[in-house]
Amino acid sequence: MRPCELTVADAAAAIASRALSPVELVESVLTRCEATEHRLHAYVTVVAPQARQDARQAEREIVEGRHRGPLHGIPYGLKDLIDVTGIPTTASSRAWAGRTPGRDSTVAARLAAAGAILVGKTHTHEFAYGLLTPQTANPWHEDVVAGGSSGGSAVAVAAGSAMFALGTDTGGSVRIPAALNGTVGLKPTYGLVSRHGVAPLSWSLDHVGPLTRTVRDAATVLGVLAGHDPSDPASTVPPAHWSAAVPADAHGLRGVRVGVPVNYCFDRVDPQVEAAVRGTVDLLAGLGATVLPVELPLVEYVEATQWGLMAPEASAVHEEALRAAPDLYGRDVRLLLEAGRHVSALDYLRAQRTRTVIRDAWTRLFEDVDVIVAPTSPITAARRGQETVRWPDGVTETVTDAYVRLSSPANITGLPALSLPVGRDSAGLPIGAQLIAAPFAESLLFRVGTAVEEHRPDAGGLAGVPRSDGIDSPQGMRHEAGPGGSSREQ
Numbered sequence: 001m002r003p004c005e006l007t008v009a010d011a012a013a014a015i016a017s018r019a020l021s022p023v024e025l026v027e028s029v030l031t032r033c034e035a036t037e038h039r040l041h042a043y044v045t046v047v048a049p050q051a052r053q054d055a056r057q058a059e060r061e062i063v064e065g066r067h068r069g070p071l072h073g074i075p076y077g078l079k080d081l082i083d084v085t086g087i088p089t090t091a092s093s094r095a096w097a098g099r100t101p102g103r104d105s106t107v108a109a110r111l112a113a114a115g116a117i118l119v120g121k122t123h124t125h126e127f128a129y130g131l132l133t134p135q136t137a138n139p140w141h142e143d144v145v146a147g148g149s150s151g152g153s154a155v156a157v158a159a160g161s162a163m164f165a166l167g168t169d170t171g172g173s174v175r176i177p178a179a180l181n182g183t184v185g186l187k188p189t190y191g192l193v194s195r196h197g198v199a200p201l202s203w204s205l206d207h208v209g210p211l212t213r214t215v216r217d218a219a220t221v222l223g224v225l226a227g228h229d230p231s232d233p234a235s236t237v238p239p240a241h242w243s244a245a246v247p248a249d250a251h252g253l254r255g256v257r258v259g260v261p262v263n264y265c266f267d268r269v270d271p272q273v274e275a276a277v278r279g280t281v282d283l284l285a286g287l288g289a290t291v292l293p294v295e296l297p298l299v300e301y302v303e304a305t306q307w308g309l310m311a312p313e314a315s316a317v318h319e320e321a322l323r324a325a326p327d328l329y330g331r332d333v334r335l336l337l338e339a340g341r342h343v344s345a346l347d348y349l350r351a352q353r354t355r356t357v358i359r360d361a362w363t364r365l366f367e368d369v370d371v372i373v374a375p376t377s378p379i380t381a382a383r384r385g386q387e388t389v390r391w392p393d394g395v396t397e398t399v400t401d402a403y404v405r406l407s408s409p410a411n412i413t414g415l416p417a418l419s420l421p422v423g424r425d426s427a428g429l430p431i432g433a434q435l436i437a438a439p440f441a442e443s444l445l446f447r448v449g450t451a452v453e454e455h456r457p458d459a460g461g462l463a464g465v466p467r468s469d470g471i472d473s474p475q476g477m478r479h480e481a482g483p484g485g486s487s488r489e490q
Contacts, residue, residue, distance in 0.1 A: 128149040136155050181430060308354075
């Protein structure tokens, strides 16, 4: 196994025992990056000379006994919305071409203090306002989308050109690309991870979270990122009992109450996605969990509330720049920003009030269950250029609406949500399951997610980085329609 294929945990152990040097690890990741970037385009900017210099510095520190912890010497990618001193943050937009920040974001500073080594800035859908990341290719097949908006981060982790990466999640933008690329993606509790120095899309919905190959790796990265930051007005102080650690009893789940939605989350879902997620529920039951039906409240208001918050907030963020240089924005993003300007203050206030009611109702669910299990996305990766999905009941929705439908409730409510791989469809494309828990219950998500990984062989990400220097093409890829009953239309 090449060093770039290791998990963060395995690489950290090898570095700590001197079996692997940060220099060797970074070189392996950069070699992988050079071999795949011409096809995958995960990165906007690769800072190879700086990464090599930082690796040599990390090696010297470790040899001298100044080991900073489990991320010391670990190479990672950073979504190109997140500032690092002296490295351009472009948000994958011409509107920010040449923008070079003069200070680090809080999350970049915390990773640097932990000794992590930046490989580069990863592609995003422009200003994170989309769910496709059109510049970036899915490592499972070049004809399907990577998902977004943190598509570059997910692909870098999946392909082995980063050991972990950070993304942002406003309506599912960490979890959706994680599901579509076979990685783990975490949206923490709202306010747990600082957004200072991160380009906003919608300040009341935005989260920063890690993409990794395993749940344990997500826990490790979150442990470095989490904590109060006075520079972010939404930042919270975690409760005294909060922990990012994977509990020691993660192997068994006796006493854990698993809620399975009887409405909404399995409506209009590809049958193969549903089968994989329900199979995961059966696995949890076999490990001792108690499975209970859950009726999700107020789901008929989710879509309107999500857009009623995000659209005007995004338009407010970009109001002056859009007025000054509209042609610098991509057409899709410009239209969304222009539309958001027409949301009235009254409608925005209605969305805020409705969000409060939804959040309170969903939080009360966790009086009766500990974790909710559902699909991350109702479909796997869509074909490039595909615009709609037609369901057997005759309903047609856009691909982006399908992707955000199941992930946005966790943004509206601020609840922590974890996506992890639970299988592949008949075309070989990854399927993700989403775990949702009460505020600050990340440790419980890690306990349940780790149990799934350790007892389901096809749940551990890509089960090894693809071995070709290009993109692996799974056998049996279908291009005409989505598997199992949904028709993918252009």
